[in-house]
Amino acid sequence: MSKTRKDSLFLAAGVLGALGAFSAGLAIGRGLTKSGTTATGLPRASVLDTLALGLDVFAPVVAQGVIIRRPAVVALADKLDLDRRAVQRMQKLRDKYGPGPLMLPLPIRKQAVVLDPRHAQRVLDGSPDPFSPASTEKRGALSHFEPKAVLLSEGAERSERRRFNEAALDTAHPMHRMAAGFLPLVEEEAARILEAAREQGRLDWDVWSQGWYRLVRRIVLGNGAAEDHELQAMITRLRGAANWAGFHPTLRGKRERFLERIRMYLDRAEPGSLAGFMAQIPRNALTVPEQQVPQWLFAFDAAVIASFRALALLDSYPEHLQRAREESAGRAGKPQLPFLRATVLEALRLWPTTPMVLRQSRAPTQWEDGAMPAETGLLVHAPFFHRDDAHLPYADRFAPELWREDWEQGVKRDWPLIPFSDGPAICPGRHLVLMTSSHLLAALLEKHTLRLENRRLDPARLPGTLDNYGLRFAVS
Numbered sequence: 001m002s003k004t005r006k007d008s009l010f011l012a013a014g015v016l017g018a019l020g021a022f023s024a025g026l027a028i029g030r031g032l033t034k035s036g037t038t039a040t041g042l043p044r045a046s047v048l049d050t051l052a053l054g055l056d057v058f059a060p061v062v063a064q065g066v067i068i069r070r071p072a073v074v075a076l077a078d079k080l081d082l083d084r085r086a087v088q089r090m091q092k093l094r095d096k097y098g099p100g101p102l103m104l105p106l107p108i109r110k111q112a113v114v115l116d117p118r119h120a121q122r123v124l125d126g127s128p129d130p131f132s133p134a135s136t137e138k139r140g141a142l143s144h145f146e147p148k149a150v151l152l153s154e155g156a157e158r159s160e161r162r163r164f165n166e167a168a169l170d171t172a173h174p175m176h177r178m179a180a181g182f183l184p185l186v187e188e189e190a191a192r193i194l195e196a197a198r199e200q201g202r203l204d205w206d207v208w209s210q211g212w213y214r215l216v217r218r219i220v221l222g223n224g225a226a227e228d229h230e231l232q233a234m235i236t237r238l239r240g241a242a243n244w245a246g247f248h249p250t251l252r253g254k255r256e257r258f259l260e261r262i263r264m265y266l267d268r269a270e271p272g273s274l275a276g277f278m279a280q281i282p283r284n285a286l287t288v289p290e291q292q293v294p295q296w297l298f299a300f301d302a303a304v305i306a307s308f309r310a311l312a313l314l315d316s317y318p319e320h321l322q323r324a325r326e327e328s329a330g331r332a333g334k335p336q337l338p339f340l341r342a343t344v345l346e347a348l349r350l351w352p353t354t355p356m357v358l359r360q361s362r363a364p365t366q367w368e369d370g371a372m373p374a375e376t377g378l379l380v381h382a383p384f385f386h387r388d389d390a391h392l393p394y395a396d397r398f399a400p401e402l403w404r405e406d407w408e409q410g411v412k413r414d415w416p417l418i419p420f421s422d423g424p425a426i427c428p429g430r431h432l433v434l435m436t437s438s439h440l441l442a443a444l445l446e447k448h449t450l451r452l453e454n455r456r457l458d459p460a461r462l463p464g465t466l467d468n469y470g471l472r473f474a475v476s
């Protein structure tokens with residue numbers, strides 16, 4: 001067994017062990033199965049249910065890596081179908097406790113779990129006030145490489161950084177203003193990926209992710225960063241520390257060198273890149289542009305994962321593959337590619353890359369069943385809402401028709417499908433990333449056939465977890 005694989009398995013065992021010990025401690029002095037309500041009327045989970053939630057929902061996400069994935073643990077999670085177990089655990093809690101929000105009897109922290117679709121929408125629509133995205137856990141993790149990012153900011157700083165992000169990422173438009181410059185880069189990198197895949201006889205994760213990372217550096221920082229593997233290594237190292245949140249010391253020197261490097265690219269402002277585009281966007285002392293960019297580099301990772309899974313989805317549904325091909329062939333005249341965007345969105349619905357959307361209430365809030373104190377953490381578990389087979393007929397299958405209109409017309413649905421979160425703190429990069437990934441898929445699929453070599457997905461019941469690192473495609 002390789003060292004990283006061993007480390008990852010030890011880590012998984014460690015997280016589970018720590019949770020077990022923590023919850024056993026909780027059980028002392030409280031009845032194991034005693035559930036009830038808080039003084040103000042919200043339901044409170046029993047210690048046993050809290051332990052089960054920790055083991056089935058929380059531990060697999062932490063063990064797989066919140067900020068950067070650990071491939072060996074993702075493979076294990078796939079084998080054991082852990083994400084399906086997580087959804088089933090959440091369903092049991094809803095059946096037992098009703099709509100909630102469900103308070104957990106944790107000694108060190110006020111924590112609630114959102115179980116009702118309307119509550120999920122309320123929490124996301126009520127961000128950043130009173131439900132702040134800058135939760136304690138997120139601060140602990142992301143401050144390892146971007147302490148002044150919008151996601152960790154509040155008040156006037158948040159408003160200014162959000163404005164800046166929206167302007168730079170052109171959040172309001174499905175096609176970024178710089179699309180005419182970015183799309184040829186996508187075509188070039190797709191050709192390189194295909195060439196490398198043909199050379200080694202298959203398309204695997206290494207070829208795919210290396211091609212993507214190059215593309216991301218070119219789009220965000222400029223062609224001058226195409227071969228900056230050192231920058232990639234720097235952010236990978238800092239994200240590795242961020243996986244441990246407050247349990248890992250902050251690598252201040254490394255963080256400063258990383259941010260210095262980003263500043264260098266922003267000063268260079270290469271035409272045709274986001275760095276060049278954002279140079280003309282007004283800023284002030286609160287903006288701190290070089291600390292907004294790490295989130296972009298980091299967040300593109302989700303697209304690398306989701307678009308590889310999207311290829312696996314298309315391989316499993318030949319009629320949809322045909323449609324994707326037709327759309328790819330016409331992309332010069334119709335560049336918005338709604339079907340391929342929907343395919344990526346489906347990969348994100350089925351296997352959300354941000355499974356835990358976290359908020360922290362900054363004021364007391366009132367719910368149908370009772371009051372919640374200020375400074376309560378709220379967990380919106382995206383897979384529970386995305387794959388709830390008790391309510392959604394499409395829970396476990398590929399349903400691109402779900403996304404037909406809403407990305408274009410802003411239709412509000414009555415069920416939270418939230419791969420990019422929702423409300424005022426919704427991902428400002430979603431259109432840019434959907435544009436990029438749909439075009440990369442189009443460039444690959446137009447003239448090539450990619451067949452999954454080592455895996456068959458059951459189209460009637462897609463797996464709870466899909467290990468993207470292990471997928472391999474034959475290219476012809």
Ligand code: HEM
Binds near residue numbers: 169299353426
């Ligand atoms: C498939 C790819 C992506 C997915 C699934 C995704 C998803 C998300 C989600 C769920 C959030 C909310 C997080 C939270 O509230 O805790 C978020 C926030 C954010 N995303 Fe993305 N994202 C993606 C790509 C990108 C890209 C490529 C960029 C920039 C180029 C970006 C920029 C941001 C920023 C700046 C925020 C913070 C927004 C705020 O706090 O107001 N994302 N993203």
